[in-house]
Amino acid sequence: xxxxxxxxxxxxxxxxxxxxxxxxxxxxxxxxxxxxxxxxxxxxxxxxxxxxxxxxxxxxxxxxxxxxxxxxxxxxxxxxxxxxxxxxxxxxxxxxxxxxxxxxxxxxxxxxxxxxxxxxxxxxxxxxxxxxxxxxxxxxxxxxxxxxxxxxxx
Ligand code: SME
Numbered sequence: 051x052x053x054x055x056x057x058x059x060x061x062x063x064x065x066x067x068x069x070x071x072x073x074x075x076x077x078x079x080x081x082x083x084x085x086x087x088x089x090x091x092x093x094x095x096x097x098x099x100x101x102x103x104x105x106x107x108x109x110x111x112x113x114x115x116x117x118x119x120x121x122x123x124x125x126x127x128x129x130x131x132x133x134x135x136x137x138x139x140x141x142x143x144x145x146x147x148x149x150x151x152x153x154x155x156x157x158x159x160x161x162x163x164x165x166x167x168x169x170x171x172x173x174x175x176x177x178x179x180x181x182x183x184x185x186x187x188x189x190x191x192x193x194x195x196x197x198x199x200x201x202x203x204x
Contacts (some may be wrong), residue, residue: 052176057192060089061199068199075203076110082200083112093115093177095154096201098165100173101133108172109204117153128150132162138190142183154178160185161185165197172201 065128067073067081083096095113099106099122106129108120124130132139139162144150150160157178165173175197179185 053188055190056089056161057064057195061192061195064199065194068203077199078203079110080112082196083110086196088111092179092181094156094180095178098204099114099129099133099176100204101171106130106133106174113178115154116129119151119153128160128162129174129176132164132174136164136166136171138163138194140185140190142185156180158182159184161189161193163190163193163197165201169200173204175200 051074056132063085064082066087067078073081079098083098087093087096095111096109097113097117098109100109104124106124108117109116119127119142122129124134127153128139128141128149137178141147141150141160144157153168157180159179159182161177164171165175167200177193
C-alpha cells in the first residue's frame with residue numbers, strides 16, 4: 051500500500067473517532083494519538099499543545115515518557131516558533147537547529163503542525179521521531195489534515 055493511501059485510510063478512521071458519541075473531547079484526542087502512534091512507527095512521541103495567552107500547555111500525549119516541557123513560552127523552542135509564525139516546522143536533524151528545545155535525548159527529527167480554528171492558531175501537534183529526517187511533505191499534508199479534524203473537537 052502506498053503511504054498516501056495509508057494516510058487516507060487513517061484519516062477515515064480518525065474521522066470515525068471524531069464522530070463517535072462514546073467519548074468526550076479529551077478521550078477522542080487520546081484515542082487519535084494512540085491510533086497514530088500505533089500505526090506509524092516513526093511517530094515516537096506525539097503531543098497536543100494548546101495555546102493560552104503567550105504559552106503552550108501540553109493537553110495530551112502518547113509516548114514512552116513524560117516531557118519536562120509541559121508549558122512552553124511562545125518565544126521558546128520549535129513549538130513556540132510554529133505557533134508564533136503560524137506555520138509547519140519540519141526539522142530533519144534537531145541537533146543542527148538553534149530553536150530546538152530538547153525533551154528526549156533519542157529525538158533526531160521533529161514535526162510541529164499548528165492547529166487552526168477560524169484562521170487562528172489554537173494549538174499544535176508536536177511529533178518527535180528517533181529517526182533522522184523522518185518527515186516529508188506527505189507527513190506534513192497528513193498531520194495538517196489530522197490537525198483540522200482535532201480542531202473540530204477541542
Ligand atoms: N522539542 C520541542 C519541545 C517539546 S518536546 O519535543 C515534547 C521544541 O523544540 O519546542
